[in-house]
Amino acid sequence: MSLAESAGALGKTKKHGLSPHMSLRPGVLSERYCLPFVSSVASNSWFRQKQFEVSVNPHGVIEATDFDHMARALQLARRGLYTTDPNPRVGAVVVKDGRVIGEGFHVRAGEPHAEVLALRQAGEAARGATVYVTLEPCNHHGRTPPCVDALIAAGVARVVAAMRDPNPLAADGFARLDAAGIATASGVLENEARALNPGFVKRMRDGLPWLRVKLAMSLDGRTAMANGESQWITGEAARGDVQRLRARSSAVMTGIGTLLADDPSLNVRLAAETLDIEGVVRQPLRVVLDTRLQTPPTARLLTLPGTTLVMTAERDGACRARLETAGAEVCVMPEVEGRLDLHAVMCELARRGLNEIHVEAGPLLSGALLAAGLVDELVIYMAPHLMGSEARGLLHLPGLERMTDRVPLKIADLRAVGDDWRITAVPM
Numbered sequence: 039m040s041l042a043e044s045a046g047a048l049g050k051t052k053k054h055g056l057s058p059h060m061s062l063r064p065g066v067l068s069e070r071y072c073l074p075f076v077s078s079v080a081s082n083s084w085f086r087q088k089q090f091e092v093s094v095n096p097h098g099v100i101e102a103t104d105f106d107h108m109a110r111a112l113q114l115a116r117r118g119l120y121t122t123d124p125n126p127r128v129g130a131v132v133v134k135d136g137r138v139i140g141e142g143f144h145v146r147a148g149e150p151h152a153e154v155l156a157l158r159q160a161g162e163a164a165r166g167a168t169v170y171v172t173l174e175p176c177n178h179h180g181r182t183p184p185c186v187d188a189l190i191a192a193g194v195a196r197v198v199a200a201m202r203d204p205n206p207l208a209a210d211g212f213a214r215l216d217a218a219g220i221a222t223a224s225g226v227l228e229n230e231a232r233a234l235n236p237g238f239v240k241r242m243r244d245g246l247p248w249l250r251v252k253l254a255m256s257l258d259g260r261t262a263m264a265n266g267e268s269q270w271i272t273g274e275a276a277r278g279d280v281q282r283l284r285a286r287s288s289a290v291m292t293g294i295g296t297l298l299a300d301d302p303s304l305n306v307r308l309a310a311e312t313l314d315i316e317g318v319v320r321q322p323l324r325v326v327l328d329t330r331l332q333t334p335p336t337a338r339l340l341t342l343p344g345t346t347l348v349m350t351a352e353r354d355g356a357c358r359a360r361l362e363t364a365g366a367e368v369c370v371m372p373e374v375e376g377r378l379d380l381h382a383v384m385c386e387l388a389r390r391g392l393n394e395i396h397v398e399a400g401p402l403l404s405g406a407l408l409a410a411g412l413v414d415e416l417v418i419y420m421a422p423h424l425m426g427s428e429a430r431g432l433l434h435l436p437g438l439e440r441m442t443d444r445v446p447l448k449i450a451d452l453r454a455v456g457d458d459w460r461i462t463a464v465p466m
């Protein structure tokens with residue numbers, strides 16, 4: 039008997055599928071259903087570690103066809119990749135008698151959630167249907183009413199979630215649904231759902247944003263010439279790829295060293311059509327770590343649409359006033375050994391609701407973030423040229439003397455982008 043057949047046969051034992059004590063073996067479901075999806079998704083350390091733990095959640099009951107409908111819900115959720123911030127990307131599908139009768143995805147904070155849009159499309163037919171949603175429906179009044187209310191009012195019979203909501207404020211959606219007599223199950227393609235929202239999940243779980251450090255280097259591992267020149271190491275295709283990473287991020291961060299050397303824009307320059315979104319392209323917050331408040335009021339990033347946050351340890355009122363007049367927000371942070379306390383910086387950014395931080399800094403700040411254990415992913419573009427031994431290295435990591443001091447990484451992905459190579463590495 040195939041897995042699908044056995045799931046179907048066992049499913050007949052109860053109105054809405056298997057009873058928890060009759061659940062299918064997690065390993066079997068993982069092999070047959072999860073691996074093809076898992077291999078195609080992004081990665082970070084905790085996400086990769088959890089890859090083989092998913093599939094059957096003791097909270098509920100999972101049927102074989104649940105995976106197909108959840109895969110569609112995930113496709114829909116992905117359409118919010120560039121727009122939902124600070125909210126998570128979520129998709130939903132309403133299915134009745136094996137037929138899809140409603141679909142939706144969350145587009146922007148303040149706008150309806152995915153389940154509500156899918157229920158609207160389904161209309162009266164939603165009564166008795168199954169709803170697939172990539173995140174447990176919320177149970178709180180935020181900018182919109184609780185989704186569980188809409189599901190209960192629609193009279194759905196069953197709700198399947200890819201993952202439980204890590205937001206303590208919105209949690210317990212399932213408890214409300216259970217109390218209303220609606221069957222629930224979770225854990226279907228959970229890794230894929232987590233991979234869509236690494237920043238939201240980490241912020242809710244740890245009170246810290248998820249951090250990606252992007253660097254461009256030559257084949258001999260150099261990131262700038264001795265005179266500080268570094269534009270451009272990689273080709274147009276790689277720079278276009280970086281634009282997409284910026285566009286999905288809550289903030290783009292740099293250090294004062296890069297700001298003074300390159301006067302970068304740190305903005306998103308892709309058109310809405312290129313990102314396949316409707317409306318205006320969201321500009322991530324620009325963040326400059328500048329211990330002594332050296333940012334010139336004439337810096338290019340202060341002249342562009344969007345907000346720039348300068349984080350500093352300097353309390354000098356005049357310096358601060360000049361930058362604020364030029365349009366920056368200045369935030370004074372604690373310092374450790376003469377530089378900003380990076381952990382405090384990250385806590386502050388999470389407190390402001392920032393999920394995913396994309397760092398484009400030089401070796402000093404990039405190395406310090408890695409050494410502080412704050413980096414979730416390194417994205418390194420490697421260009422086919424040599425910059426020589428006078429040029430600057432990739433990451434400033436002093437104090438590594440013995441082979442046992444090496445920083446272990448796992449290569450999560452490696453692919454060509456134009457003439458360059460993109461290496462995605464995850465600290466272990």
Ligand SMILES: NC(=O)c1ccc[n+]([C@@H]2O[C@H](COP(=O)([O-])OP(=O)(O)OC[C@H]3O[C@@H](n4cnc5c(N)ncnc54)[C@H](OP(=O)(O)O)[C@@H]3O)[C@@H](O)[C@H]2O)c1
Binds near residue numbers: 254262269292293401
């Ligand atoms: N190839 C690439 O991918 C790439 C990317 C970006 C930049 N670059 C190149 O990198 C060079 C600049 O690199 P950089 O290393 O000098 O500058 P950086 O890493 O961009 O910025 C370093 C500065 O960040 C500030 N900072 C605040 N808190 C910090 C902390 N806890 N730890 C470390 N830094 C902290 C420090 O300012 P204070 O000194 O005032 O404390 C420090 O000098 C330029 O030549 C640029 O062109 C290359």
